[in-house]
Amino acid sequence: MKLYTCFLLAALLGTLAFGAQATPPAEIPADLSAILPPRQAVQQTLENLQTLRTARLQQDMAAASRQKLESGSYEWVLRAGQTRRTEASGQSLKDQEIALERPVRWFGKAGKDAAIGDKQISLAQLAYADTWHEAGRTLLNDWFDTLRASVYRQKMEEQLELSRQLRQLTEKRVRAGDAAQIELVQADTELQRLAAQWQQAQMREEQQLQLFSATYPGLQPVPLQTLPAPLPAGLSQNAWIDLIMDDNHELELAEEEAALSRMQASRSASDAMPDPTIGVRASRERDGQERLLGISISIPLSGSGRTADSNMAQVRARISAEKHSLTRMKVLRDAQRVTREAGHLYSIWQSQQQVEQQSQAQAATMMRAYQLGEAAFSDTLQTRRMALEASLTAATAQLDALQAHARLELDAHRLWTVD
Template identity: 50%
Template sequence: MRLTRFSQALLVSVLAISSAGSVAETISGNTAESLLPDSNLIRQTLTQLPAMRTSRFQQDIADAQDQKLQSGGHEWQLRLSQTERKETGNIRTRDQEISLERPVRWFGKTEHDMRLGEKGREVAKIAYADSWHESARTLLNDWFDSLRTQAAVTQYEQQLQLSRQLRDIAAKRVKAGEAARLDLQLAETEVSKLEAQLQTAEMQHARQLELLQYHYPALKLPVVRELPIPSAASAEHRIEAIMEDNHELELATLEADYAKLQLSRTAKDEMPDPVIGVRAARERNGQDTLVGFSIAIPLGGQSRRADTGQAAGKAGMAQARLDVVRQKVWREALKVTQQRNQMYTIWKALDQAKRQSEQQSQLMMKAYQLGEISLSDSLQIRKTALETAFSAQQAQLDALFAEARFELDAHRLWPFDAHH
C-alpha cells in the first residue's frame, strides 16, 4: 500500500508542476541585460581594447590623408643656376637664373580629391564602429562563458547538498538496521563523484575568470544566484531589425564607393598635371635682366593607363565584396533571429522537464527514507534530475545569450552612437 500511495503522490506532484510552470515564469520581470555589467563601464572597457585603439589610429590616418588631399600632393620647387660665359676676346661673363615651379591640379582634380578625402574619413569612422561592434560581440561571448561556468558551479553545489542529505538518510537507516551497509557505500560514492565534478567545475570557472580579468580588467563577474527568465521573441525581433542598421554592411558599401572614387580620380590622372613657374635671370654680368613664365606638360604613357586598369580592378573587387558581405550579414541575421526563437523553445521544454524531474527526485528521497524503494533507484532518479537540471540551466543561459546577442546586433544594446 505504501508504494501505491507514493505513486499517487508522484502523479499529483507532476501534474501540479505542469500547471504551475507558466505562473512561475510570469512572476519574474528580469531580462538578459540584468546579467550584464553597467553600460558606461562596458563602453570604457571597449574603448581601451587593442582592436579599438588600432581603429582609432586608422581614423587619425584618414584625417591626415584628407588634409593631404585637400592641399594636394604637389610641392613648390626652387631652381637656381649659374652659367659662366666665355666670349671672343677672352671676355668672361656670368649668367644667373632663379625659377619657382609647381605642378597644378586641373580638370576638377582638386574637388575630386576633397570628395575622396571626406569619403576616406567616413570609411574610417564606420570601420571604428564596426570594430566596436565586433569587440562587443567578443566581450558578450566571454561574459556568458563565465556565467555558464559560474552557473555550473552553483548547480553542482546544490546537487552535492542534496546528495549529502541522501547520504545522511542512508546512514540513519543503516544505523537503525533498516537498510544494508551497501546503501551507505553507494550514497558515499555518489557524494564523492559530485565533489569531484564540483572541483572540476570550480577549476573551469577560475580559468574562465582569469581570461575575463586578463582581457577586461575593469569588469567583475557578479554572483548570480538566480537566472532571469528569458523573454519570447516578438514581432520586432526580425531580420530587418539587424539589416537596417549594420556597420559591417555599411562599411562594405562605403569601401565600394571609395574604390569607385579612386577609379575616377586615377582616370583623371591620365591627363597629366602641368608644371607652371616663374623665372628671373641676369645675363652678361647683369647687363641683361630677364623675367618670364614657364609651363611644362608631361606626356602621359602606358603607365598611367595601367594605373587606371588597376584601380578598375580594385573597384570591381570592392563591389564584389559588398555582395558577399550583404549575403553574410543576412545569413548571420537569420541565424541570430532563429536562435533566439529556438533557444527559448528548447529552454521552455527543458525547464518543464527539470521541474518534473526535481519533484520526482524529492519524492524518491522521501520514498527511500520510508523504505518504499531501494537506494539504487533513488540514485538513478537523482542522476536523471542532475542531468536534466544542468541541461535546463545551460539552455536558459543559451536563451538569455541569444536574447542579448539579438539586441546587440540590432544596436539596442551597447550602441556605438551612444558612446559618441
C-alpha cells in the same frame, strides 16, 4: 503678428531638432538588464580595449591622410644656376638664372582628392564602429561563458548538498537495520564523485573569472542566485532581420569601401590628362647687360603607364563592388541565423524547463519513498542523477536563450551601441 508666428515656428523647429539629437538609447529588456553588466561600465571597458584604441588611431591617420590629399603631393621647386660665357674676343661674362615652379592639379583633381579624404574619414569612423560591435560580441560571449562556469558550480553545490542528505538518510536506515551496508558504501561513493566534480567546477570558475578579469578590467561578473527567465524576442523574424540589415556597420563599411574605390578609380582616370608644371623665371645675362623675366609651362606626355593605372583602379572598384555584394549576403545569412536561433533556443529552454521540473519532482518523490522503505537505493540514486542532468541541461538552455536574445539586441544596435 507675422514676426510672432515666425518666432513660434523657429522655436518649434529647434525643439524638434533638439529632440532628434537627444533620442535616448533603446531600453534593455528586463531579462537582460538583470544579467548583463551596466552600460556605462561596458562603455568604459570597450573604450579601453587595445583593439578600440588602435581603431581610434586609424581615425587620426585618416585625418592626416585627408590633410595630405587636400594639400596635394606637389611642392614648390626653386632652381638657380650660373654659367660663364666666353666670347670669341676672349671676354668672359657671367649669366645667372633663378626660377620658381610648381605642378598644379587641374580639371577638378583637387576637389576629387578632397572628397577622397572625406570618404576616408567616414570609412575610419565606420571601421571604429564595426570594431566596437565585434568587441561587444566578444565581450558578450566571454560574459556568458563566465556565467556558465558560475552556474555549473552552483548546480554542483546544490547536488552535493542533496547527496550529503541522501548519505545521512542512508546511514540512519543502516543503523536502524532497514538498509544494507552496501547502500552506505554506494552513498559514500556518490558523495565523493560529486565532491570531485564540484572541485573541478570551482577550479574552472576561478580560471574563467581570472581570464575575464584580465581581459576586461573593471568588469566583474557577480554570481547569480537565480537566473532570470528569458523573454520572447517580441518582434517577428522579418522585423528583426530588417533592423539588423538597416543599421549594420559591416555592411556600411563594405558600402563605403566600394564608394571609395569608385572615387579613386575616377581620380585615376582623370590622370590621363597630366598635370602641368607652371613656373616663373628671371635671368641676368652678359653680366647684367641683359635681363629676362618670363613664365614657363611644361606638360608631361601621357603614356601607357597612366592607362594601366586607371585600368587597375577600375578593377579594384569592381572587386570592392563584388565584396559589397558578398558582405550583404553574409550579413543577411547571419541575421537569419541569429533570429532563428533566438526563437529555437527560447522554445528549447521552455521544454527543458518542463523536463527539469518533472525530474526534480520525481527525485523528491523517490527520496521520500526511499525514506519510507518503499524504493530501492539504486533507483533513488539513478533518479537523483537524472535530475542533476536535467537541471544542468535546463540551466544551459536558459543561458543559451538569454545569450541569443542579447545577441539579437546587440546586432540590432539596441544594446551597447557606440556613441
